[in-house]
Amino acid sequence: MRTSRIPKDVALALAAAALGAAALAGCTGEDGHGSGHGDGGDPPPVAEGTLEELAERAECEPRVQTDADELRQANCTTAYGTYVLATFATDRGQREWINSAKDYGGSYLVGRKWVAVAEPAVITELRGRLGGEVEAGEQHSGHH
Known part of the structure:
Protein backbone atom coordinates (compact mmCIF):
# COMPACT_ATOMS: atom_id res chain seq x y z
CA MET A 1 0.00 0.00 0.00
CA ARG A 2 1.39 3.38 -0.98
CA THR A 3 0.66 6.30 1.24
CA SER A 4 1.86 9.78 0.39
CA ARG A 5 5.60 9.18 0.79
CA ILE A 6 7.97 11.76 -0.59
CA PRO A 7 10.44 10.12 -2.97
CA LYS A 8 14.00 10.47 -1.66
CA ASP A 9 15.26 12.24 -4.78
CA VAL A 10 12.45 14.79 -4.51
CA ALA A 11 13.13 15.34 -0.80
CA LEU A 12 16.85 15.82 -1.47
CA ALA A 13 16.21 18.27 -4.29
CA LEU A 14 13.80 20.26 -2.10
CA ALA A 15 16.26 20.23 0.78
CA ALA A 16 19.04 21.48 -1.48
CA ALA A 17 16.79 24.26 -2.78
CA ALA A 18 15.75 25.17 0.75
CA LEU A 19 19.32 25.34 1.95
CA GLY A 20 20.36 27.33 -1.09
CA ALA A 21 17.78 29.94 -0.14
CA ALA A 22 18.97 29.84 3.47
CA ALA A 23 22.57 30.30 2.35
CA LEU A 24 21.61 33.36 0.32
CA ALA A 25 19.92 34.78 3.40
CA GLY A 26 23.25 34.53 5.21
CA CYS A 27 24.79 37.10 2.88
CA THR A 28 22.69 40.03 4.08
CA GLY A 29 25.21 41.26 6.66
CA GLU A 30 22.63 41.14 9.46
CA ASP A 31 24.06 39.91 12.74
CA GLY A 32 20.80 38.98 14.44
CA HIS A 33 20.76 41.73 17.06
CA GLY A 34 17.45 43.01 18.33
CA SER A 35 15.03 40.20 17.54
CA GLY A 36 11.66 41.88 17.71
CA HIS A 37 9.66 39.17 19.42
CA GLY A 38 12.49 37.59 21.42
CA ASP A 39 12.01 39.25 24.83
CA GLY A 40 14.30 36.52 26.19
CA GLY A 41 11.26 34.52 27.33
CA ASP A 42 9.90 31.16 26.32
CA PRO A 43 8.67 30.72 22.76
CA PRO A 44 4.92 30.69 22.14
CA PRO A 45 2.96 27.44 21.85
CA VAL A 46 3.87 25.65 18.63
CA ALA A 47 1.89 27.08 15.73
CA GLU A 48 -0.34 24.87 13.61
CA GLY A 49 -2.15 25.48 10.36
CA THR A 50 -1.78 25.69 6.62
CA LEU A 51 1.28 27.07 4.88
CA GLU A 52 -0.52 30.38 4.42
CA GLU A 53 -1.62 30.55 8.08
CA LEU A 54 1.90 29.86 9.33
CA ALA A 55 3.36 32.40 6.90
CA GLU A 56 0.89 35.06 8.04
CA ARG A 57 1.83 34.47 11.67
CA ALA A 58 5.49 34.85 10.67
CA GLU A 59 4.72 38.07 8.72
CA CYS A 60 5.63 36.54 5.37
CA GLU A 61 3.99 36.69 1.95
CA PRO A 62 4.79 33.12 0.82
CA ARG A 63 6.04 32.43 -2.71
CA VAL A 64 4.90 28.82 -3.18
CA GLN A 65 7.49 26.68 -4.96
CA THR A 66 6.00 23.21 -4.41
CA ASP A 67 2.29 22.51 -4.12
CA ALA A 68 1.61 18.77 -3.78
CA ASP A 69 -0.70 16.71 -1.59
CA GLU A 70 2.14 15.49 0.63
CA LEU A 71 4.32 18.62 0.65
CA ARG A 72 3.85 22.36 0.20
CA GLN A 73 6.93 24.58 0.21
CA ALA A 74 7.35 28.34 -0.08
CA ASN A 75 10.12 30.92 0.03
CA CYS A 76 9.60 33.75 2.51
CA THR A 77 11.34 37.11 2.65
CA THR A 78 10.66 39.23 5.72
CA ALA A 79 12.15 42.20 7.54
CA TYR A 80 14.14 39.77 9.70
CA GLY A 81 15.47 37.52 6.91
CA ASN A 99 16.37 13.40 7.94
CA SER A 100 17.28 13.72 4.24
CA ALA A 101 17.72 17.48 4.40
CA LYS A 102 19.98 17.41 7.46
CA ASP A 103 22.73 15.86 5.34
CA TYR A 104 23.08 19.32 3.75
CA GLY A 105 23.58 21.16 7.05
CA GLY A 106 21.60 24.24 8.00
CA SER A 107 19.28 25.13 10.86
CA TYR A 108 15.69 23.89 11.12
CA LEU A 109 12.72 25.05 13.14
CA VAL A 110 10.38 22.08 13.49
CA GLY A 111 6.70 22.23 14.38
CA ARG A 112 3.71 19.95 13.95
CA LYS A 113 3.82 18.98 10.25
CA TRP A 114 5.91 22.03 9.29
CA VAL A 115 9.58 22.98 9.02
CA ALA A 116 11.38 26.28 8.44
CA VAL A 117 14.96 26.31 7.10
CA ALA A 118 17.20 29.35 7.52
CA GLU A 119 20.32 30.75 9.10
CA PRO A 120 20.41 30.58 12.93
CA ALA A 121 19.48 34.26 13.53
CA VAL A 122 16.36 33.92 11.38
CA ILE A 123 15.44 30.63 13.10
CA THR A 124 15.67 32.40 16.47
CA GLU A 125 13.30 35.13 15.28
CA LEU A 126 10.89 32.62 13.75
CA ARG A 127 10.83 30.57 16.94
CA GLY A 128 9.61 33.67 18.77
CA ARG A 129 6.68 33.82 16.34
CA LEU A 130 5.90 30.15 15.62
CA GLY A 131 7.30 28.19 18.56
CA GLY A 132 8.79 24.82 17.63
CA GLU A 133 12.06 23.02 18.26
CA VAL A 134 15.41 23.94 16.72
CA GLU A 135 17.39 21.18 15.02
CA ALA A 136 20.77 21.44 13.31
CA GLY A 137 21.96 19.61 10.21
CA GLU A 138 25.31 17.95 9.64
CA GLN A 139 28.32 20.20 9.12
CA HIS A 140 30.47 18.67 6.42
CA SER A 141 33.07 21.42 6.09
CA GLY A 142 34.55 22.90 9.22
CA HIS A 143 35.99 25.93 7.41
CA HIS A 144 32.97 28.12 6.73
Whole structure:
Protein backbone atom coordinates (compact mmCIF):
# COMPACT_ATOMS: atom_id res chain seq x y z
CA MET A 1 0.00 0.00 0.00
CA ARG A 2 1.39 3.38 -0.98
CA THR A 3 0.66 6.30 1.24
CA SER A 4 1.86 9.78 0.39
CA ARG A 5 5.60 9.18 0.79
CA ILE A 6 7.97 11.76 -0.59
CA PRO A 7 10.44 10.12 -2.97
CA LYS A 8 14.00 10.47 -1.66
CA ASP A 9 15.26 12.24 -4.78
CA VAL A 10 12.45 14.79 -4.51
CA ALA A 11 13.13 15.34 -0.80
CA LEU A 12 16.85 15.82 -1.47
CA ALA A 13 16.21 18.27 -4.29
CA LEU A 14 13.80 20.26 -2.10
CA ALA A 15 16.26 20.23 0.78
CA ALA A 16 19.04 21.48 -1.48
CA ALA A 17 16.79 24.26 -2.78
CA ALA A 18 15.75 25.17 0.75
CA LEU A 19 19.32 25.34 1.95
CA GLY A 20 20.36 27.33 -1.09
CA ALA A 21 17.78 29.94 -0.14
CA ALA A 22 18.97 29.84 3.47
CA ALA A 23 22.57 30.30 2.35
CA LEU A 24 21.61 33.36 0.32
CA ALA A 25 19.92 34.78 3.40
CA GLY A 26 23.25 34.53 5.21
CA CYS A 27 24.79 37.10 2.88
CA THR A 28 22.69 40.03 4.08
CA GLY A 29 25.21 41.26 6.66
CA GLU A 30 22.63 41.14 9.46
CA ASP A 31 24.06 39.91 12.74
CA GLY A 32 20.80 38.98 14.44
CA HIS A 33 20.76 41.73 17.06
CA GLY A 34 17.45 43.01 18.33
CA SER A 35 15.03 40.20 17.54
CA GLY A 36 11.66 41.88 17.71
CA HIS A 37 9.66 39.17 19.42
CA GLY A 38 12.49 37.59 21.42
CA ASP A 39 12.01 39.25 24.83
CA GLY A 40 14.30 36.52 26.19
CA GLY A 41 11.26 34.52 27.33
CA ASP A 42 9.90 31.16 26.32
CA PRO A 43 8.67 30.72 22.76
CA PRO A 44 4.92 30.69 22.14
CA PRO A 45 2.96 27.44 21.85
CA VAL A 46 3.87 25.65 18.63
CA ALA A 47 1.89 27.08 15.73
CA GLU A 48 -0.34 24.87 13.61
CA GLY A 49 -2.15 25.48 10.36
CA THR A 50 -1.78 25.69 6.62
CA LEU A 51 1.28 27.07 4.88
CA GLU A 52 -0.52 30.38 4.42
CA GLU A 53 -1.62 30.55 8.08
CA LEU A 54 1.90 29.86 9.33
CA ALA A 55 3.36 32.40 6.90
CA GLU A 56 0.89 35.06 8.04
CA ARG A 57 1.83 34.47 11.67
CA ALA A 58 5.49 34.85 10.67
CA GLU A 59 4.72 38.07 8.72
CA CYS A 60 5.63 36.54 5.37
CA GLU A 61 3.99 36.69 1.95
CA PRO A 62 4.79 33.12 0.82
CA ARG A 63 6.04 32.43 -2.71
CA VAL A 64 4.90 28.82 -3.18
CA GLN A 65 7.49 26.68 -4.96
CA THR A 66 6.00 23.21 -4.41
CA ASP A 67 2.29 22.51 -4.12
CA ALA A 68 1.61 18.77 -3.78
CA ASP A 69 -0.70 16.71 -1.59
CA GLU A 70 2.14 15.49 0.63
CA LEU A 71 4.32 18.62 0.65
CA ARG A 72 3.85 22.36 0.20
CA GLN A 73 6.93 24.58 0.21
CA ALA A 74 7.35 28.34 -0.08
CA ASN A 75 10.12 30.92 0.03
CA CYS A 76 9.60 33.75 2.51
CA THR A 77 11.34 37.11 2.65
CA THR A 78 10.66 39.23 5.72
CA ALA A 79 12.15 42.20 7.54
CA TYR A 80 14.14 39.77 9.70
CA GLY A 81 15.47 37.52 6.91
CA THR A 82 14.78 34.92 4.25
CA TYR A 83 13.73 31.34 4.89
CA VAL A 84 11.98 28.34 3.40
CA LEU A 85 8.74 27.12 4.98
CA ALA A 86 7.42 23.62 4.24
CA THR A 87 4.26 21.88 5.41
CA PHE A 88 3.60 18.14 5.27
CA ALA A 89 0.54 15.89 5.06
CA THR A 90 1.99 13.37 7.54
CA ASP A 91 4.39 13.30 10.48
CA ARG A 92 6.31 10.50 8.78
CA GLY A 93 6.72 12.50 5.57
CA GLN A 94 8.01 15.43 7.62
CA ARG A 95 10.56 13.30 9.50
CA GLU A 96 11.80 11.66 6.27
CA TRP A 97 12.25 15.10 4.68
CA ILE A 98 14.13 16.46 7.71
CA ASN A 99 16.37 13.40 7.94
CA SER A 100 17.28 13.72 4.24
CA ALA A 101 17.72 17.48 4.40
CA LYS A 102 19.98 17.41 7.46
CA ASP A 103 22.73 15.86 5.34
CA TYR A 104 23.08 19.32 3.75
CA GLY A 105 23.58 21.16 7.05
CA GLY A 106 21.60 24.24 8.00
CA SER A 107 19.28 25.13 10.86
CA TYR A 108 15.69 23.89 11.12
CA LEU A 109 12.72 25.05 13.14
CA VAL A 110 10.38 22.08 13.49
CA GLY A 111 6.70 22.23 14.38
CA ARG A 112 3.71 19.95 13.95
CA LYS A 113 3.82 18.98 10.25
CA TRP A 114 5.91 22.03 9.29
CA VAL A 115 9.58 22.98 9.02
CA ALA A 116 11.38 26.28 8.44
CA VAL A 117 14.96 26.31 7.10
CA ALA A 118 17.20 29.35 7.52
CA GLU A 119 20.32 30.75 9.10
CA PRO A 120 20.41 30.58 12.93
CA ALA A 121 19.48 34.26 13.53
CA VAL A 122 16.36 33.92 11.38
CA ILE A 123 15.44 30.63 13.10
CA THR A 124 15.67 32.40 16.47
CA GLU A 125 13.30 35.13 15.28
CA LEU A 126 10.89 32.62 13.75
CA ARG A 127 10.83 30.57 16.94
CA GLY A 128 9.61 33.67 18.77
CA ARG A 129 6.68 33.82 16.34
CA LEU A 130 5.90 30.15 15.62
CA GLY A 131 7.30 28.19 18.56
CA GLY A 132 8.79 24.82 17.63
CA GLU A 133 12.06 23.02 18.26
CA VAL A 134 15.41 23.94 16.72
CA GLU A 135 17.39 21.18 15.02
CA ALA A 136 20.77 21.44 13.31
CA GLY A 137 21.96 19.61 10.21
CA GLU A 138 25.31 17.95 9.64
CA GLN A 139 28.32 20.20 9.12
CA HIS A 140 30.47 18.67 6.42
CA SER A 141 33.07 21.42 6.09
CA GLY A 142 34.55 22.90 9.22
CA HIS A 143 35.99 25.93 7.41
CA HIS A 144 32.97 28.12 6.73
